[in-house]
Amino acid sequence: MNMQRCGEDEILAAIDNNENISLILVKRDSETAKLQNILEYAESSGIKIIFGSENDLWRMSRDNSQGIPNVLALVGRNPDLSLQEVFSNGGLVWLLAGAAYPVNIGFCIRTAEVSGASAVIVDAELNNPERSAAKRASMKAHRFIPVHWTPGLDAIKMAKKSGFRIIAVEDVGTSAPWDVDMTGDIILVVGGEKNGISSEILSESDEIVRIPMSGFVPSFNLQAPLSAVAIEAQRQRS
Numbered sequence: 001m002n003m004q005r006c007g008e009d010e011i012l013a014a015i016d017n018n019e020n021i022s023l024i025l026v027k028r029d030s031e032t033a034k035l036q037n038i039l040e041y042a043e044s045s046g047i048k049i050i051f052g053s054e055n056d057l058w059r060m061s062r063d064n065s066q067g068i069p070n071v072l073a074l075v076g077r078n079p080d081l082s083l084q085e086v087f088s089n090g091g092l093v094w095l096l097a098g099a100a101y102p103v104n105i106g107f108c109i110r111t112a113e114v115s116g117a118s119a120v121i122v123d124a125e126l127n128n129p130e131r132s133a134a135k136r137a138s139m140k141a142h143r144f145i146p147v148h149w150t151p152g153l154d155a156i157k158m159a160k161k162s163g164f165r166i167i168a169v170e171d172v173g174t175s176a177p178w179d180v181d182m183t184g185d186i187i188l189v190v191g192g193e194k195n196g197i198s199s200e201i202l203s204e205s206d207e208i209v210r211i212p213m214s215g216f217v218p219s220f221n222l223q224a225p226l227s228a229v230a231i232e233a234q235r236q237r238s
Helices: 007-016 033-045 054-060 083-089 102-114 128-137 152-161 199-204 223-237
Strands: 004-006 021-027 048-052 071-075 092-097 119-123 147-149 165-169 186-191 207-209
Touching (some): 021 033, 033 048, 033 071, 054 071, 092 102, 092 152, 092 223, 102 119, 119 152, 165 199, 165 223
Parallel strands (some): 092 119, 165 207
Antiparallel strands (some): 004 071
C-alpha cells in the first residue's frame, strides 16, 4: 500500500474513506478552502501537522505532474509510536546494529522508509550533532517513520516476545535473500561498517542471509545490502 496521499483531493478522499492519517505535511503560506478543511480536520483529530518549504513538498511529493502540491498526508504508519507499540503492531523493522557513520545511517533510514518498513532501530554511539547529520542525510525521512536509538540486543529480545523472527544480513550467511521467507513480523538486521553484526545478535537470529558478491572487493557499503534486501522483502510482502 502506498503510504502517501498527494494533494488536497486525495487527502479529502482519504478522510471520507476513514483512512488512518497520522501526519500532514503542508507547504508554508498555502491558503485554499480545501486546505483549510483538511487542517481543521487534522487539528480536531489530533493529527500532527508539519509545515515545510516548497522545495520540501517538491522532494517529498509522489506526483508533481500537475505542479507542486501544497499538502501531503501520511497514512498507514505513525512516526511517533514507541518501540513497544511498533512491536505490538507488527510488520517489518530494520535494525542497524553498530553502524558508525551518520551519512550511511541516514541513507539507510531513507531506504527503509521508502520501501515501506514499519520502523528503524539504530544501535549506534552517536552524539546529538551526529544524529542530526544522519537525519539530514535521510532527506528528513525520519519524520515519517519511527526511528529508535537503542541497544540492538535489547530491541531483539523485546521483539521476540512479540513473536518477531530475526533475519540477519551478514557474510557468514548461507542463503540468498530470495530464498528466505520475509513475510510476517520480522526484524532485518544489518551490521556496522567495520565489525558487522555482533555474535550475540547473530546467535539470536532465526536466519542469516548473504548478499552475493562477485567482484574483487569483498563488501558492499552499508546501504547497498539494506537496499537489496528491502526490495526483495517488498516484493515478497506485496
